Amino acid sequence: MTYGNYLRLPDLLSLQSGPEGYAPPSNHEMHFIVVHQAFELWFKLILRELEEAKVKMGQNEIGEEEIRLVVQHLERVSEIFRLLAQQWKVMETMSPIDFLSFRDRLGTSSGFESWQLRQIEFVMGLSNDDRVGGMNPLEHMKKLSDEGKISRDIYNEVHRIASSASLNDVLQDWLSRTPIHGSQPFDAEDANVVSTYIEQHIASMQNQIDVYVHHATTIGHMSEEQLRPRLEANITAAREFFFDEKNNVQRNRAGLLFIESYRHLPLLSWPQRLLDCFIELEESMLLFRSHHARMVERMIGRRIGTGGSSGVDYLDATSSYRIFKDLWNIRTLLVKQSATPTLANIEYYDFSKNRI
Ligand code: HEM
Numbered sequence: 011m012t013y014g015n016y017l018r019l020p021d022l023l024s025l026q027s028g029p030e031g032y033a034p035p036s037n038h039e040m041h042f043i044v045v046h047q048a049f050e051l052w053f054k055l056i057l058r059e060l061e062e063a064k065v066k067m068g069q070n071e072i073g074e075e076e077i078r079l080v081v082q083h084l085e086r087v088s089e090i091f092r093l094l095a096q097q098w099k100v101m102e103t104m105s106p107i108d109f110l111s112f113r114d115r116l117g118t119s120s121g122f123e124s125w126q127l128r129q130i131e132f133v134m135g136l137s138n139d140d141r142v143g144g145m146n147p148l149e150h151m152k153k154l155s156d157e158g159k160i161s162r163d164i165y166n167e168v169h170r171i172a173s174s175a176s177l178n179d180v181l182q183d184w185l186s187r188t189p190i191h192g193s194q195p196f197d198a199e200d201a202n203v204v205s206t207y208i209e210q211h212i213a214s215m216q217n218q219i220d221v222y223v224h225h226a227t228t229i230g231h232m233s234e235e236q237l238r239p240r241l242e243a244n245i246t247a248a249r250e251f252f253f254d255e256k257n258n259v260q261r262n263r264a265g266l267l268f269i270e271s272y273r274h275l276p277l278l279s280w281p282q283r284l285l286d287c288f289i290e291l292e293e294s295m296l297l298f299r300s301h302h303a304r305m306v307e308r309m310i311g312r313r314i315g316t317g318g319s320s321g322v323d324y325l326d327a328t329s330s331y332r333i334f335k336d337l338w339n340i341r342t343l344l345v346k347q348s349a350t351p352t353l354a355n356i357e358y359y360d361f362s363k364n365r366i
Contacts, residue, residue, distance in 0.1 A: 032115065038104050039112045045101055046121075052090050053126035059083040060133045060177060067180040077280040084287035091294035098305035106309055113316070120317025125151060125160065125168050132171045134291075134333045135178030142327045148172050178333055181288065185336075188265030188281070192355025195261060203354075205259045208252045210351035211267060216245060218345055248343045251336075266340050271350045276360035288334050300329040 014020060026043050028035045035043060063083035066076050121127070128147045138146050148168060155165035187195060193203040219241045227234050252263050266285070273282035303325035306315075315321045332338055353359070 028115075036112060038108045039115075041100070041104060042109075042112070045097065049094060049097065050124070050126060052094055053124070053130060056087050056090055057126060057129055057133065059087050060130065063087075064133060064175075064177045064180055067177065067184055068175060072184060074280050077284050081280070081284055081287050084284075084291050088287070088290045088294040091291075091298045095294070095298040095301040098301050101305050102308060104309070106311075109309055116316045118316055118318065120315055120319075122315065122317030122319065123150075123154065123160075125164055129168055129171050131333075132168070133177055134295075135176030136331060136333050140331060140333075142324060181334070182262045182336075185265040185269075186262035188261075188268055189358060190261075190264055190268045191353065192358035201258070204261060204264050207268070207351060208259050208264055211271070211345070212245060212248050212252075214345050214349045214351060215248060215343065216242075218349055219245070244342060247339075251339060251343065263336060263340075266336055267343070270340055270344060271347070272353060272359070274347070275353075275356075278359060285337060289337055292332065292334050292337075296329055296331070299325065299331075303329065 025047065026035070026040060028039065028043065060083070063080045066072065066080050066083075069076070072080075128151065131147075138144060141147075151160065151165050151168050154160045155162055190200075190204050190207055193200045197203075219238070222241065223234055223237050226232050226237055252259055252267075254260055269278050269281045269285060272278055303322055306325055307322045310321060312323075313321055315324065319325075
């Protein structure tokens with residue numbers, strides 16, 4: 011075995027000459043091809059890590075050891091996205107005029123057609139409803155496959171991933187099994203324990219608002235009429251978030267609140283780390299998107315993209331995507347630790363009362 015054989019370097023290094031029939035690329039075009047290929051290689055690894063994380067998270071019971079492994083997968087992906095967010099800088103060593111010298115050769119091809127990015131979005135759980143203009147990438151891929159522009163195998167793989175449970179789906183299932191005040195979903199009194207917990211939490215939010223309004227009006231910062239409706243909008247938001255149409259508590263969301271509120275408890279230390287990793291993952295992906303948009307703005311200004319989108323405006327709009335929405339939303343609804351409802355069954359979470 012040699013270095014070159016192990017890495018299949020002769021194959022890898024023979025793939026930068028541009029599509030068949032093209033003259034050998036200029037220095038700038040070669041750079042353009044290499045940077046794209048490097049991104050796609052990283053996408054391949056991201057996809058693998060996310061799939062592994064999903065399989066581990068998708069089990070009915072997940073031990074701490076496995077949570078640790080999921081954390082490892084997600085941390086690697088976030089690190090790759092951070093790296094990729096910086097990699098756009100290499101592209102910026104090319105001037106807009108240099109890019110224009112070969113842009114026409116791209117025709118209508120565009121990063122838009124990167125099926126690996128679409129697979130990453132599907133694995134994570136981005137729904138079509140949340141995409142710009144309700145875009146349907148699967149339909150687009152089908153069209154490309156029907157026209158013989160991508161292989162059927164690629165389309166089938168995108169289809170498989172798009173129709174499987176996503177990372178967000180398995181995360182929600184896992185959250186819904188969170189022991190709340192020591193109560194588990196199968197316990198007879200669970201529904202009562204969970205709804206009492208949520209009512210206590212909302213009461214605590216209300217109390218925090220009352221204290222704040224009293225303070226702000228006493229020091230003359232704002233009038234009660236200005237302040238109270240804005241703050242109490244969060245109470246309405248909390249009710250909409252935690253309760254479904256039948257007024258039942260959504261247990262996954264109660265579980266999420268519980269882990270975020272009592273994250274100092276030993277039993278919750280891996281779960282809270284895991285939730286932080288999901289936020290980190292999404293944040294790093296958003297920064298990757300937004301840095302792409304800045305590079306594109308510098309390169310082509312406000313031209314439309316080769317794929318036919320509005321260009322920078324489209325790319326900026328994708329930076330507002332949120333997949334793990336609950337994880338973002340819960341942040342508005344937390345109260346400080348000293349105001350959280352008193353914890354019952356504290357032993358369950360591994361702290362004896364006198365150690366707190
Ligand atoms: C000169 C460099 C580049 C320019 C001017 C550029 C421009 C654009 C534009 C305008 C779009 C929107 C779709 C369209 O209408 O075409 C787009 C999408 C995209 N580009 Fe780039 N790009 C560049 C480099 C890259 C590189 C190096 C990658 C790495 C793989 C990349 C990956 C993507 C992806 C994945 C999308 C789809 C984004 C989405 O739909 O969320 N681009 N690009």
